[in-house]
Amino acid sequence: MKFTANSKEFEKLLAKVIPAAPQRTPMQILENFLFTVEGGSLTVMATDLEISLSAAMDVGADEDASFAVPAKLLHDFVRTLGDASIEFSTTSDDRLRLKTDFGEYAIAYQPPDEFPKAPERENDGEIVLDGKRLRRAFEKTSFAISREAMRPAMTGELVELSDEGMRFVATDGLRLARYHDPNVTFDGARQLVIPEKAVVALQKLVGDGEAKMTFGETIVSFDLGDLTMTSRLIKHRYPDYNSVIPLANENEMTIKRSELSATVKRMSLFSSSSFQQVRLTIDKDNLKVSARDQDKGSNAEENITCAYNGDPMEIGFNSGYLADALSHFDADEATFKMHSPTKAAIIVPADPDAEGAEDLLMLLMPMRLNEDR
């Protein structure tokens, strides 16, 4: 088998697929690309058994072939070549031979049947998405995905299809992020729980063009122009997130988001590393944000103007979670909707009707206030 390719184009092809190849795994074969040459075209595939990526390129090969080659070596090598023509061929001693104007290289390959099957496409339905908006929905929510394997469903992001639009939800039990895109409706109702690894990959790989999502019971695929990603779905049922979002949080505080964000970041320096608590002391038009670290003997407080409609309240949050939530809004002003210092608070853009406003909601469980002050 023989074909020729330009090193830069070949590098682009490999770069698309390599994110799925694990770098260190007990199952060494996964550190390879699967090359499939068929009808003059080369398809490169990589998988970690959870997700798989594949992309193809027309190379005008003279015959069909299939084999597995070390992904990192090949990718690193091609990147050093600059702009060169590479002649690929397979040898009788199971090597992939590469030839350029200045050198010759050989890499041992393994037979294709050693390479595990990638998750196979399923098709119960498909939906065409705007790439930019899909990326955005993941960016605004995926930070809240749980890293704890204890509750498997929460280690993925919920993508919920319905005739009301598409909802993206992530939660780790202490905080929740929900993004609603009303533009993409689906005839019926469907919940897909996409593993975090796939979500992270999609944030990098989805372009600005169309992304076609095809889903089944256990598999979801994304066709992204010249790249296809397939992922297993998490089979566990996602918790009923609607039941934890309070509907009647009557105490509303509106505040300049960037100002509070900067304050919370400063406070996190002064809060104890074990509690990481910031305290919000809210009055009619003033929010006092404070933190202390009893062990280190440090403390801090700042005052910010706010607009608040309730009785004075003191409520504590994890400073990292609060900073995270605020940093995922674009709106200039955010509204905190609270009921009491022990009930979930929600944060939304202050003006849902503003131009470009998005339907984004963050939920934060408060922390019990330290008594040492």
Added chain:
Amino acid sequence: MKFTANSKEFEKLLAKVIPAAPQRTPMQILENFLFTVEGGSLTVMATDLEISLSAAMDVGADEDASFAVPAKLLHDFVRTLGDASIEFSTTSDDRLRLKTDFGEYAIAYQPPDEFPKAPERENDGEIVLDGKRLRRAFEKTSFAISREAMRPAMTGELVELSDEGMRFVATDGLRLARYHDPNVTFDGARQLVIPEKAVVALQKLVGDGEAKMTFGETIVSFDLGDLTMTSRLIKHRYPDYNSVIPLANENEMTIKRSELSATVKRMSLFSSSSFQQVRLTIDKDNLKVSARDQDKGSNAEENITCAYNGDPMEIGFNSGYLADALSHFDADEATFKMHSPTKAAIIVPADPDAEGAEDLLMLLMPMRLNEDR
């Protein structure tokens, strides 16, 4: 004690000194800055007991004071402030109080006598250096400093003063880099072995202006404008490096440096990770560079034009060491001077008389060639 400072200027002061403060150390007090307020001026000092950095700023304080404050907290905090006026004061309960227009902060401090004494200046002589050239000399050589504690002298860089100029030498026993600056002469002869940590810090801290070096038996200091660095010297005697540099390596090969550099980087991908060997097969006008990894079944070779005056030779080098050496030259062409495949090779700029040519020499011990080919 009270003074006021602009946050940006104060941040600059701390940023200069903080590189000397260890971030994690069993001796917790070292994670602090020592603040000394005297005659209206604030001196900030940090040390890890090996090197110390100190810088001062006029703050118009109302009285003298001295205390130790957590370096990372204070530096991180000041960086979040943007451009603000900070009012500093000490409180009766041993806290440093900071006040801005929008907030109040307090950080517990420790008494100054808990803070260890920094290495104290010694003065057997001083020499004024050009900052740019000093930085350059370290950049060209320090990569070869040994990381192995077994031979303590080699964990530092030798700075050798004499009436012939200043020599900078680093070696780990398998390679050596020597830089000679003929412009800085010293009446007498002196060897200083500067610890790697100090060399690394100097590469970052030395500016383009003058750097005054003051040295004694055990301590060297650098006055860098508004910053002073003091370092312990390594007491062990530096090996007699001149005795290992061969004078009569009669086989000379001259080659385009960037071309060989790119080739060696590619070869390092194909060489076995345990041996990391590249093989140079040298003939009159052709250099073949090759590598192989028996275990992985990969191999590679490239041919480069060279000018060589000796009998055909095969010689092996560690690919990482060879790439390192080549990447520290600026010259377009490099000359390898060799005697045999088992004796030290040296690499120098091909044309020592070219404009801007530097007196830089790399020595590389060859590797025994693998027999498996």
